[in-house]
Amino acid sequence: MxxxxxxxxxxxxxxxxxxxxxxxxxxxxxxxxxxxAYYPLKVFVCEKCFxxxxxxxxxxDEIFSQDYAYFSSFSKSWLKHSEEYxxxxxxxxxxxxxSSVMEIASNDGYLLQYFARKGIPSFGxxxxxxxxxxxxxxxxxxxxxxxxxxxxRKIVALKGTLDLIIGNxxxxxxxxxxxxIAGMKIALKEHGTITMEFPHLLxxxxxxxxxxxxxxxxxxxxxxxxxxxxxxHGITLYDVKEIPTHGGSLRIYGRHQEYDSIPVxxxxxxxxxxxxxxxxxxxxxxxxxxxxxxxxxxxxILFLLKQRQADKKVAIYGAAAKGNTLLNYCGxxxxxxxxxxxxxxxxxxxxxxxxSHIPIYSEQKxxxxxxxxxxxxxxxxxxxxxxxxxxxxxxxGKFLTVIPEQEIF
Numbered sequence: 001m002x003x004x005x006x007x008x009x010x011x012x013x014x015x016x017x018x019x020x021x022x023x024x025x026x027x028x029x030x031x032x033x034x035x036x037a038y039y040p041l042k043v044f045v046c047e048k049c050f051x052x053x054x055x056x057x058x059x060x061d062e063i064f065s066q067d068y069a070y071f072s073s074f075s076k077s078w079l080k081h082s083e084e085y086x087x088x089x090x091x092x093x094x095x096x097x098x099s100s101v102m103e104i105a106s107n108d109g110y111l112l113q114y115f116a117r118k119g120i121p122s123f124g125x126x127x128x129x130x131x132x133x134x135x136x137x138x139x140x141x142x143x144x145x146x147x148x149x150x151x152x153r154k155i156v157a158l159k160g161t162l163d164l165i166i167g168n169x170x171x172x173x174x175x176x177x178x179x180x181i182a183g184m185k186i187a188l189k190e191h192g193t194i195t196m197e198f199p200h201l202l203x204x205x206x207x208x209x210x211x212x213x214x215x216x217x218x219x220x221x222x223x224x225x226x227x228x229x230x231x232x233h234g235i236t237l238y239d240v241k242e243i244p245t246h247g248g249s250l251r252i253y254g255r256h257q258e259y260d261s262i263p264v265x266x267x268x269x270x271x272x273x274x275x276x277x278x279x280x281x282x283x284x285x286x287x288x289x290x291x292x293x294x295x296x297x298x299x300x301i302l303f304l305l306k307q308r309q310a311d312k313k314v315a316i317y318g319a320a321a322k323g324n325t326l327l328n329y330c331g332x333x334x335x336x337x338x339x340x341x342x343x344x345x346x347x348x349x350x351x352x353x354x355x356s357h358i359p360i361y362s363e364q365k366x367x368x369x370x371x372x373x374x375x376x377x378x379x380x381x382x383x384x385x386x387x388x389x390x391x392x393x394x395x396x397g398k399f400l401t402v403i404p405e406q407e408i409f
Contacts, residue, residue, distance in 0.1 A: 108138075317374050
């Protein structure tokens with residue numbers, strides 16, 4: 001296997017979680033009797049460019065299929081974040097009804113709906129049929145396709161070039177990152193801007209976020225590595241901001257190198273220095289990650305065994321992909337340690353978690369069963385969930401998060 005950026009042979013293993021089913025492949029009751037596919041979950045770091053990556057063990061068009069289970073609009077905090085972004089970027093770029101906006105991986109229209117309310121022309125490109133259908137139901141124009149060099153040429157022929165290209169939590173999802181960025185280069189207007197948001201590798205390592213590793217995340221990104229990747233396509237990253245979403249993310253701003261009208265922010269040099277001070281440009285910082293993940297895994301398994309011995313009832317809130325990574329890494333099978341899961345999305349309710357086969361219900365199940373512990377799997381929206389489920393304290397129920405360290409509260 002060679003690096004997907006610089007083609008350097010990959011030898012250094014960042015973490016090996018052996019194998020797991022795809023984290024968003026939720027099962028129907030009938031599928032429980034069928035063979036479930038597992039794929040290697042081994043992550044490498046390139047010793048030359050420091051891109052952290054997994055191989056494309058399962059093809060991306062199988063993962064992002066018509067039955068894709070993740071709908072962005074079910075998180076209130078994510079909707080608020082998206083609305084605030086639209087307000088900010090509209091002002092910053094002086095967008096008007098004469099501007100043109102495209103979001104890549106627009107999901108169910110969670111973000112573009114706010115541009116529509118402002119009367120700013122926008123459309124999305126989204127490969128998953130069910131989320132694209134939900135977006136169209138909101139009146140959001142959606143092109144059903146994967147984005148890349150060839151689709152970008154079709155889009156430009158149909159729509160022209162864009163003032164703003166948005167990609168939130170998609171950059172890590174593309175197996176061919178060069179093809180993806182080459183497409184944005186084609187689609188971007190001369191003085192247009194690209195903004196991309198993605199979880200920051202520095203936080204993944206610092207806060208032991210190994211549960212964010214799964215098969216649909218092909219790359220785990222640092223800013224200094226991305227600078228080099230974008231630059232190779234004639235795109236300058238002229239600003240960057242650290243944002244709190246998904247456990248600590250970056251929002252980058254890009255423009256064509258040949259239209260050098262925007263000065264590069266001091267934020268760029270500041271963040272590069274921060275990454276180098278942390279050690280992201282040296283293999284040493286990557287060497288301890290497996291050990292830290294194993295410690296968290298062992299402590300979580302011991303907690304679950306202790307609760308079973310004490311005849312305590314344990315449930316999950318949030319049938320999140322990151323939770324499935326954790327459960328499968330820990331070897332959790334069936335409902336003997338964790339009795340059930342709950343999720344706000346009706347697209348997950350009535351199904352079973354991949355690998356562990358824990359059943360998924362609506363929130364009413366928590367009210368009915370009154371579990372002693374509720375594990376918040378999407379720890380990135382912990383505050384939102386704690387507030388929503390505060391009633392569990394009526395029966396002395398407690399919450400648990402596992403990442404970045406086990407905490408009962």
